[in-house]
Amino acid sequence: AWRKFSPKGFTSKEDFEAECVRHIETTLARSLFNCDELAAYSGTALAFRDRLIIDWNKTQQRQTFADQKRIYYLSLEFLMGRALDNAMLNVGLKNVAKQGLDELGFRIEDIINQEHDAALGNGGLGRLAACFLDSMASLNYPAWGYGLRYRYGIFKQEIENGYQVEIPDYWLDFNPWEFPRHDVTVDVQFFGWVNKYTDDEGKQVVSWQDGEMVTAVAYDVPVPGYGTSTVNNLRLWSSKASSGEFDFAKFNSGDYESAVADQQRAETISAVLYPNDNLERGKELRLKQQYFWCAASLHDIIRRFKKTQRKWSEFPDQVAIQLNDTHPTLAIVELQRILIDKEGLEWNAAWDIVTKTFGYTNHTVLPEALEKWSVPLIQNLLPRHLQIIYDINLFFLQTVERRFPKDREMLSRVSIIEESNPKMVRMAYLAIVGSHKVNGVAELHSDLIKTTIFKDFVKVYGPDKFTNVTNGITPRRWLHQANPRLSELIASKLGSYEFLKDLTLLNKLEPFVDDKEFKKEWAEIKYANKVRLAQHILKSNGVSVNPKALFDVQVKRIHEYKRQQLNIFGVIHRYLAIKSMTPEERKKLAPRVSIFGGKAAPGYWMAKTIIHLINKVGEVINKDPDVGDLLKVIFLEDYNVSKAEIIIPASDISEHISTAGTEASGTSNMKFVLNGGLVIGTLDGANIEITREIGEENVFLFGNLAEDVEDLRHNHFYGDYSVNPELLKVFECIKSGTFGDEAAFGALISAIVDHGDYYLVSDDFDSYCKTHDLIDESYKNQDKWVSKSIQSVARMGFFTSDRCINEYADSIWNIEPLAVKEEA
Ligand code: 26Q
Incomplete structure (x- = not known):
């Protein structure tokens, strides 16, 4: 019965105007007397948003009910741009809005131009992720994007005396397209140490203890498809201090300043998009961002899987995770860790699930852009993950050795660990070993990765693991x-x-x-x-x-x-x-x-x-x-x-x-x-x-x-x-x-x-x-x-x-x- 009264959204010009005005007056609590273009944008966006929400909810219900495999696109960048015009196109009532805005004294182009770009990306890789979300929704694939909700997107560029000057891009003042889910949170652990012991029943237990906890809060963005009622979800994580006992203790003991400092340190994780494009620089905060986002996303995916009450072996039938470059490679390690440390699976059974789940897309052959993280850095921040990386490498090198006996050169070339000083983890190699498919993004590029940077892996796995998917645009x-x-x-x-x-x-x-x-x-x-x-x-x-x-x-x-x-x-x-x-x-x-x-x-x-x-x-x-x-x-x-x-x-x-x-x-x-x-x-x-x-x-x-x-x-x-x-x-x-x-x-x-x-x-x-x-x-x-x-x-x-x-x-x-x- 409640459906009768639920908002269906406008269909006519008159209803659009009424909705727009209602939102300006009530949702935004603004007077119509000083209704400027920004207010008109806000009212319009909120009116269209209402229409999207209805289909968004239905889509999510339908996908849950269908209980089939979903695709999870993990990307540290989603360069979405503006949303209103796209929402209008997909809802299909742009003309109605145009006429309505006209009557209110506005030109629709001016209203569309009020919106701040969602600029959570550097360039090609981030925009590709945005085009993919559009296509996945338009083609009715059950798909989620997972990313970080940066407070600052890519900087704004000004030119002064011919020089580039960077201005921070604070974009969240008014963003009608995101929905905070304060009830959807994940606690993410950093630092600490690994405790290996035998429990009362004589079982080997590995536990990652102490360290610090940061909470991930979900913000959801609707992703409408064109010519369909499918509205998929983009989930962006925001970091905040976790409200564990630890912090309360600090507040209560009068250590107020340091408690606030902890809070700010936690919020720093999702504060800013790294503005490098095709260049990697091993900064600890970047690694923290990567793990924070991978851990929160995987936890969320697993939570959803567990509701289906299936066996773990069916995980890859329910879940496909695509890694947009090596930035989310820690998700591979995190899934293996959860399966063996938390869920008690055997190594091989767990690893089989992991490799069936992941696919890795490479976007570069430039050596300076290939991610490497120093072993001491990972050891400190993610001690248990480092152990697992070493184990992954050990088992991998054993299989290589069986195929290429006594080829020590080969072993050192394909090792996930580079034996430099300090030692480095080669993330692309880890991503290859942990995935069932590796793809380049154009024919020449996919050929080049097979003959240059990954040629030894073609020898190890054969050519079929490597494929090409030429990019496209919406x-x-x-x-x-x-x-x-x-x-x-x-x-x-x-x-x-x-x-x-x-x-x-x-x-x-x-x-x-x-x-x-x-x-x-x-x-x-x-x-x-x-x-x-x-x-x-x-x-x-x-x-x-x-x-x-x-x-x-x-x-x-x-x-x-x-x-x-x-x-x-x-x-x-x-x-x-x-x-x-x-x-x-x-x-x-x-x-x-x-x-x-x-x-x-x-x-x-x-x-x-x-x-x-x-x-x-x-x-x-x-x-x-x-x-x-x-x-x-x-x-x-x-x-x-x-x-x-x-x-x-x-x-x-x-x-x-x-x-x-x-x-x-x-x-x-x-x-x-x-x-x-x-x-x-x-x-x-x-x-x-x-x-x-x-x-x-x-x-x-x-x-x-x-x-x-x-x-x-x-x-x-x-x-x-x-x-x-x-x-x-x-x-x-x-x-x-x-x-x-x-x-x-x-x-x-x-x-x-x-x-x-x-x-x-x-x-x-x-x-x-x-x-x-x-x-x-x-x-x-x-x-x-x-x-x-x-x-x-x-x-x-x-x-x-x-x-x-x-x-x-x-x-x-x-x-x-x-x-x-x-x-x-
Ligand atoms: C890595 C580590 C630390 C900090 C930053 C980064 C980082 C961030 C962004 C490394 C690379 C990027 C972006 C790369 C990128 O945009 N690559 C482009 O991807 C497009 C989509 O496939 C291709 O069309 C372009 O050719 C490719 O350059």
Whole structure:
């Protein structure tokens, strides 16, 4: 009977307005007289949230009742961006809200823009996790995300005098999308010591004693699917001091300050996201974060499993855990510990369960990004886990020895323990040994891990343990939300929005590749998106750019391997060329805007120097009257998910120019092409598969191949080698002070001239510049360009994260979707 009175949520414009106003007045206790855009956002979000909650509860009940296998996606990063527009799309009442907000005197776009990004991630890996959650819900997989509820997400970037400055991102002031579950807590232990003894019945007992306890509190975030009523759950853990007797004793004994200090120390665990991307630094707090989150998540998963009253051997039939990189590897050790120390299973029975449960996704081959933790650090923080790691290693090495008798070299190469000083635990090796499947994120990358960093493990386990699942992106956010007009145009030709659920349907666009009317509309939409970005640039950078110019975009984390330095050197090369041209020659040149965006890790000095150079080059070029509209250089501050949603639909060309073999996949390459942009790229990561799908004639490829990189590097030191002369001219220009303070950029130059040019900037420079000249030529033929654009989009179906999730489900998780009977 209570159902009758339970909130069903609005369906009409009038009901939406009433709900919105009710929330502003009662939930937020605000007067309608000073209802600003933020209040309107809050009311709108709360109204849509009510609708989601109903389906969320039903989904959870349905999944519990169905009692089938669930997938748990463990990721230290979920780069969700904004939630309201996505909630509107999935609830399906955006138009109702638009009309309602209109009547209340607001534009829906302004309201959507009020929301603070949920920026709990660095870049690709974190955004991938967010796309996966979207796909898992949209495909009706019973899936949970588990992560940390950082109080501070990735820092906000400001540019001051051309330098990056980091501002803390405190984002939790008002977050209608999270639900604190103060009743869902887990106590997590740190430090202490291991007590091994024989109990009264003569049984060996191992117990981890004393140390300190920190409590994990669950915060749940609803994850709605598109075109389904499935709403999955993302559970984020927040740390607080545990209210054990210990603390009470301190308070009561008058040790008030130290009790408060304990509290703050506990809260520090989930305080801040580490801002490193593709670099690991063995900080104790990071290890604490990892264990805190793994222990809480596993405890929660086991609690749910135990309610089913099944035998432990059935655990892998109920639970699949996917490790997003090695960050959650301690979950492997923790599950083994619980099974043997707490549940009394034999080692082998426990280990069989563990390895059947876990899958590990690798996202990098860069040696500096592979996680290692020092043995003394683990010994101190997690003494019992260290013992178990040693036992895992012992049993593993025994099996290796049986297969490769007397190969001591092999044993030391594959050992989970690196025999250095101090000794280190190699987390990737532990993750491989503890999982039944290991996957890379693009074909080339998955091949490379098998032939380089993990080649010995292929010998040990055979090739079948290693597989590829090429990354994908959600077309809901990255096409429909970011580029509504393009999505609408596509739908008008395809007859429905079904392509948002089955992206391969885009191939039905191929017949329109030469359709004059269609091409005109296609080009108009790109132009409108560029006008919008130009307005944004004027507001944020004070620079007026011509929307008719070719927009050349490189937005991603700043890293030497991604080679933003190659791009800016190319820009300077172009600048020098323009300066030396006659006015007639200049008239023939296609105007360009070079747009950069991305954050540097705060401790990554080279990356910060690259940002500095880009900004200084921009200052000079943008006000040079010889150049005018022919070239503008823009660095967009604080690149994040919501900025990406504006930038990506506005690009003509985007740059994916990593040294071949270094970028595991890249995912923005997919987003740009899906939005009708062409790409310039190296034969790296997913660029290769994108080229295969859309056709070589639609991609501007350049540069050396991955297979040649090693020899080239060797040649820099030992061969008859000299730096590219055109690049040397660029260096001369920088050194002569053209962009101010030449000393500031010396390191960028000497990395190439004096330190072996590890990233092959000089080797690829000529090919890069020539390819840009080719782009200039191609862009002049707009007609052909637009055809390429349409044809590329038509062939992008493969790169949906829906395909990707289905591959994980089939080949790694062995899990089926849970059918939903939609109500009439
Ligand atoms: C590790 C230890 C300590 C502190 C930080 C880290 C850390 C954090 C984040 C290490 C790496 C990351 C992020 C890596 C990442 O984003 N990798 C990207 O993953 C994408 C999705 O698969 C790929 O497309 C990119 O190629 C890859 O660079």
